[in-house]
Amino acid sequence: STGSAAAVPINAEFDIAYVTPVTLGTPPQTLQLDFDSGSSDLWVFSSHLPTSQIRGQEIYAPNKSSTAKLLDGHSWSITYGDGSGSRGNVYTDNVTVGGLMVERQAIECAQQVSSSFTSEAHIDGLVGLGFSTLNTVSPKSQLTFFDNAKGALDSPVFTADLKHKQAGTYDFGFIDKAKYTGEITYVPVNNDPGYWTFSSSGYAVGSGNFSASPISGIADTGTSLIYLPTAVVTAYYRQVQGATNSRSYGGYVFPCSATLPSFTFGVGEARFTIPPAYMSYAAVTPGSSTCFGGLQSSNGVGINIWGDLALKVAFVVFNGGTPPTIGWAAK
Numbered sequence: 001s002t003g004s005a006a007a008v009p010i011n012a013e014f015d016i017a018y019v020t021p022v023t024l025g026t027p028p029q030t031l032q033l034d035f036d037s038g039s040s041d042l043w044v045f046s047s048h049l050p051t052s053q054i055r056g057q058e059i060y061a062p063n064k065s066s067t068a069k070l071l072d073g074h075s076w077s078i079t080y081g082d083g084s085g086s087r088g089n090v091y092t093d094n095v096t097v098g099g100l101m102v103e104r105q106a107i108e109c110a111q112q113v114s115s116s117f118t119s120e121a122h123i124d125g126l127v128g129l130g131f132s133t134l135n136t137v138s139p140k141s142q143l144t145f146f147d148n149a150k151g152a153l154d155s156p157v158f159t160a161d162l163k164h165k166q167a168g169t170y171d172f173g174f175i176d177k178a179k180y181t182g183e184i185t186y187v188p189v190n191n192d193p194g195y196w197t198f199s200s201s202g203y204a205v206g207s208g209n210f211s212a213s214p215i216s217g218i219a220d221t222g223t224s225l226i227y228l229p230t231a232v233v234t235a236y237y238r239q240v241q242g243a244t245n246s247r248s249y250g251g252y253v254f255p256c257s258a259t260l261p262s263f264t265f266g267v268g269e270a271r272f273t274i275p276p277a278y279m280s281y282a283a284v285t286p287g288s289s290t291c292f293g294g295l296q297s298s299n300g301v302g303i304n305i306w307g308d309l310a311l312k313v314a315f316v317v318f319n320g321g322t323p324p325t326i327g328w329a330a331k
């Protein structure tokens, strides 16, 4: 089997996150979920949430689904890199993504969400696509949608084709040759911490020479920007007039009028260049002449992250075979 679903940017201006329609239960309830390769819980806004914590999101009501079953005595609680979090109880039910159905998928129903989730009306929950070792359900941890689907897939892969200010796709079980050009460069994945961790072969700032120093980081569809070591980040912003690492704004900012260099990163022998326009993420507040950079330091995060900003200049294959690998191709 295979599946293919749209990845739609939630903001018309900036690619802060992408959501994908997912149908749950019988009759089908459709929610817009953020596919996140940086975590491994499938959780949703639910009928178990106090209405004060729901502001425009769609909810999943298990008691309205004839195929929902309570996973008695199980609970979950998760905190993300940005400090947001949620917790609740667990049901199993049918979950369908782009024509691909998994029966008895653990659906983690929120009983509490942090304020940043309540204020993000476009995200009705997450589909974790990290390794199932990271799943937070207790006392028995649960499998991700991908791990549950894997055995039935034509090939044990999912691919991400994210785009700037337009809908891309997540495909499951096949590699669509129409979505990329040239060859796919595969590199090993170290899934010990449960993430899609791989080694980038280096970077270049603008037309500068390529610095062939390996950078270990995770491919994270649920993170908006790129977070890299200080040496890389300072080398980049040294080329940006007026750039400063602002404590108040929580990262590197610069005058929106500044000329930005492109940023190139390597995967094996392949090279991927993020154009200057993508490297200025957004004005720090609407209308401000100060802009927030798309490249930020990983110092505060504790892990190097290749987020949506990097993923959207490539076609990326998350190969869940044995051993797992990750493939990057131009498009």
Ligand SMILES: CSC[C@H](NC(=O)[C@H](Cc1ccccc1)NC(=O)N1CCOCC1)C(=O)N[C@@H](CC1CCCCC1)[C@@H](O)C(=O)OC(C)C
Pocket (backbone or CB within 6 Å): 016, 017, 034, 036, 037, 038, 039, 079, 080, 081, 082, 083, 084, 116, 120, 123, 195, 218, 220, 221, 222, 223, 224, 225, 227, 281, 292, 301, 303, 305, 307
């Ligand atoms: C430095 S890691 C921070 C990362 N969060 C982010 O990247 C959030 C995503 C978001 C989008 C829309 C609305 C709200 C939040 N964006 C963010 O912090 N931004 C601030 C800087 O400007 C860009 C937007 C993160 O926590 N990613 C989560 C998934 C994420 C999905 C959206 C809801 C909040 C949770 C996950 O990938 C994760 O924790 O990864 C770990 C490994 C760092």
